[in-house]
Amino acid sequence: MKNTLIAPSVLAADFANLQRDIEMINNSEADWFHIDIMDGVFVPNISFGMPVLNAISKHAKKTIDVHLMIIDPDRYISTFKKLGADILTVHYEACTHLHRSLQAIKAEGMKAGVAINPHTNISLLEDTIKDIDLVCIMSVNPGFGGQSFIENTYKKVAQLKEIITRNGASTLIEIDGGVTNKNAKQLVDAGADVLVAGSYVFGAQDPIATIADLKKITQ
Numbered sequence: 001m002k003n004t005l006i007a008p009s010v011l012a013a014d015f016a017n018l019q020r021d022i023e024m025i026n027n028s029e030a031d032w033f034h035i036d037i038m039d040g041v042f043v044p045n046i047s048f049g050m051p052v053l054n055a056i057s058k059h060a061k062k063t064i065d066v067h068l069m070i071i072d073p074d075r076y077i078s079t080f081k082k083l084g085a086d087i088l089t090v091h092y093e094a095c096t097h098l099h100r101s102l103q104a105i106k107a108e109g110m111k112a113g114v115a116i117n118p119h120t121n122i123s124l125l126e127d128t129i130k131d132i133d134l135v136c137i138m139s140v141n142p143g144f145g146g147q148s149f150i151e152n153t154y155k156k157v158a159q160l161k162e163i164i165t166r167n168g169a170s171t172l173i174e175i176d177g178g179v180t181n182k183n184a185k186q187l188v189d190a191g192a193d194v195l196v197a198g199s200y201v202f203g204a205q206d207p208i209a210t211i212a213d214l215k216k217i218t219q
């Protein structure tokens with residue numbers, strides 16, 4: 001039996017009732033909080049920033065998985081540690097010296113993640129895979145919640161799984177964007193370990209039951 005991890009994306013929460021939505025995740029079978037930070041430059045949207053993450057961290061009782069969709073993320077690595085990040089993910093496309101960024105994240109005591117856009121070939125991670133704790137495969141173009149899942153993702157998951165196995169790495173595979181009960185099982189069968197779900201969870205009548213269902217169908 002696989003223990004697939006479910007990471008609700010707080011981007012889809014009700015920001016006027018953020019504490020209520022954080023408590024909902026605390027009381028659910030969800031494993032992680034997925035936090036999307038956007039700068040309006042790397043992606044065409046601005047989400048929320050440091051004071052909001054600081055507030056979330058005070059109430060969140062689970063692993064905080066921070067997805068940085070920002071240029072030049074090296075500038076903020078120690079700041080995000082202080083804000084409560086347990087896992088810090090930078091974009092492959094935003095890092096000139098990816099290996100250096102990964103080492104800097106680990107030096108702060110966080111797990112180091114790399115997110116990869118839909119157009120970026122997974123083979124580009126071959127030379128750094130042993131240094132990466134988590135690869136976040138974007139299954140939509142980053143910047144917005146509620147977009148449709150890109151079907152080519154299954155192929156990328158299988159390719160990444162093969163690279164991880166061949167290199168003897170223990171990297172987790174996370175999928176981010178358009179995840180629902182329709183694609184969750186197939187993603188896990190292809191090799192996914194962590195599923196991010198935003199609008200599917202927070203848009204549901206019963207988010208707690210929706211999280212439990214995602215958990216159940218992916219074991």
Ligand code: DX5
Pocket residue numbers: 009011012034036067140141142143144145146147176177178179196197198199200
């Ligand atoms: C997109 C973000 C995602 C987003 C997922 O740029 O990285 O984490 O919140 O939202 P859904 O699940 O609605 O596609």
Ligand code: ZN
Pocket residue numbers: 009034035036067176196
């Ligand atoms: Zn994300």
